[in-house]
Amino acid sequence: MASGAQASAWRVAMSTLDTQDVASPSESAFRYANEAIIITNADNQVIEVNPAFSELTGLALEDVRGKTPEAFSILPLDDHRSVRLMREELQLRDRSKSQVSYRSHDGQFYPGMLSINRVRDTQGRVDHHVMVLADLSAIPAHARHLNREVYFDALTGLPNLQLLTQLIQESIQHAENQQQTLAVCSLDIDHFQAINERLGLTVGDALLSAFAQRLSHQLFGDDVLARIGGDEFVLLLHHGVDDVFFEKLLGSIRQPLMVEGQVVYLTASLGITRYPHDHVQGDVLLRHANQAMYRAKQRGRDTHHFFDPHHDRLLQARHEQRQRFMDALDHDELRLHYQPQVDMRSGQVVGVEALIRWQHPERGLLSPGQFLPAIDATPLEIDLGEWVIEQALRQLASWQTANIVLPINVNISPAHLLTSQFSQRLAALLARYPTVSPALLKLEVLESAAMHDVTAALQTMARCQALGVSFAIDDFGTGYSSLTHLRQLPVSLIKIDQSFVRDMLVDRDDMAIVESVIYMANRFQRPMLAEGVETLEHARALMVLGCELAQGYGIARPMPPEALPGWLEQWPLRDDWHGLSRLQ
Structure with missing residues (x-):
């Protein structure tokens, strides 16, 4: 063809x-x-x-x-x-x-x-x-x-x-x-x-x-x-x-x-x-x-x-950050700083909150926001949580020898709280420090923590309370069902989130939220503490609304443990803050 x-x-x-x-x-x-x-x-x-x-x-x-x-x-x-x-x-x-x-x-x-x-x-x-x-x-x-x-x-x-x-x-x-x-x-x-x-x-x-x-x-x-x-x-x-x-x-x-x-x-x-x-x-x-x-x-x-x-590349960077954080845990690069909590009516120091820091050998002292997001929703959250609890107990034992007896509030992630062995691990840590009263340890849990599994959260918290440890709700007002939580959860303290407190004097919505939280806490007879108190004006406004416990930069910035004794000596000399006791 x-x-x-x-x-x-x-x-x-x-x-x-x-x-x-x-x-x-x-x-x-x-x-x-x-x-x-x-x-x-x-x-x-x-x-x-x-x-x-x-x-x-x-x-x-x-x-x-x-x-x-x-x-x-x-x-x-x-x-x-x-x-x-x-x-x-x-x-x-x-x-x-x-x-x-x-x-x-x-x-x-x-x-x-x-x-x-x-x-x-x-x-x-x-x-x-x-x-x-x-x-x-x-x-x-x-x-x-x-x-x-x-x-x-x-x-x-x-x-x-x-x-x-x-x-x-x-x-x-x-x-x-x-x-x-x-x-x-x-x-x-x-x-x-x-x-x-x-x-x-x-x-x-x-x-x-x-x-x-x-x-x-x-x-x-x-x-x-x-x-x-x-x-x-x-x-x-x-x-x-x-x-x-x-x-x-x-x-x-x-x-x-x-x-x-x-x-x-x-x-x-x-x-x-x-x-x-x-x-x-x-x-x-x-x-x-x-x-x-x-x-x-x-x-x-x-x-x-x-x-x-x-x-x-973002995932790879996150993996490298997590690996570096594991090294920080192993090489003793993490630190706890402590922020005092006071009763504005009496002027008494009622406790401190333990806040994590990373003493990075090259980058200096890092705040939580610079490294905690990298370990979010990973097993490292639990490793860090146990490290913080043990360090807090160790610090309580050390301060007791110096005649400083103040409760320490420790933040616990939802994932850590809901692990099946949380109460058993807590009991083992408490047993290592027999001279420390469990009542001196207060665990702060996010309001949203219980939403993951309300039944499991309640059971775990009950077992921890049986050990003598109490609970606080952290960042209250930012969760899903605040009234339900307030009624169900066995907490001895409600912390008002600093994002509302900081701008309450200039933002009507924030002021309304603060007023509502204080009203609910009082109705349910729960003590409350305001975070983010930066000025005397904040303190006066909160006291007028019925909140008398506070922490924030206006009182003291977080400090290393060795600095706390000196601050405690100077606090009674702060006449401006102690003058709040005269408010009706």
Whole structure:
């Protein structure tokens, strides 16, 4: 059969390349492409090859003209059944891709990737085929004598993890040279283990092979599909990809597969990262794609998720911060500072609150806001909580020897309070300091702590009270159901949040909240303490409203334990504050 007009045009165009000074972009692409390109007519007989083909195989156009690729040893990697399937695929589809072996210029056979695109004329008839042969040159020269099993999956014939690792590095280099993007997509079949157990290993293997074949039909040009184990696949995509492409890919995966007489429906979870947006080495790209794939599974499966390098850097920084905090615990870099609490009516010091600080060797003294967010909702919260309780008990014992007997309020996180062994651990810590009365330890819990599990919170607090330890609600007014908490929780002190107290003199809403909290506390006969008292004006206003206990910068800033005795000596000399006792 004579080749069509388009195939004839190829011959004419290629024959003029040597006589023209300037070639068209398409002609230049054909001549200077790195991959071997073969043009065949409608009968799959060669009509043109590019210089890369001749360099790769050692065959000139005259050697292969009029022959089919199989005639000059471009063959599927598997048996005769695979040869038949490849021919059938060529007949049925306008685009296909398969693993092949080809005879190189040195006479040896090497693995390659053959992409075939069928070109039709304006009437829809097959005119010619464009074939791209990639020699998978990522395989190092010194290893070419090894069996193909070293680099290819035995079941599907796809590149395995070892070859994929090298292909990723080569693809990165190609993307940099061409200033293009590379997408690495990790794909995992959803619930495949259950499917495998239901259908059996034999059908499962056939299903994986059919699945791999279906995926390969969705790829373009020099894209790569690899199987790295079980039901896990990886795609290297060299063309621009977006949500539309991956939705189309997922849609193709959802189509039923006929395997061994059974119809099977599959879905998959996809995780994608893109280079150079994710500018890391190949093994890290693969790891990031896997992370995104697991995120897709967490979102419900049968979807795709793009890796976010910025978010990952934040997570990495948070991990490093947590690791550094663990070191701080181990290396005794944490400190407790203490802020006095006073009765404004009598002027008496009624206790202190223990506040965590970090004496960082490079950054100096760090406040809680500079490091506590990093350990939020992690087991480090519990480690820190136990450390604070023990340090407070140790300080109580030390102050008792100096005739200073003041209760210490310790902040406990909701997660720590609701651990199953909290009361037992507290009892063990108290037992280490038998000279310290448990009544000197007051545990402050956030108002929202009990909302996590009201029943568990009440039970834990009851067991702690049986040990002689009392409770305070911290930051009252910021939670969800303050009245309910006030009625249910066994607390001996309510602390009014400083965010309301600080601006109560200039903000009507804050003043209204403070008034409401004081009213409720008085109605339920609970003592209350205002945080954030910075001036005498704050103190007078609170006393008028009925709140007489306070702490804040106007009274004293948090101080190291060795500074407290000196402050206690100076406090009676503060006539301005002691003058509050004369207020009616």
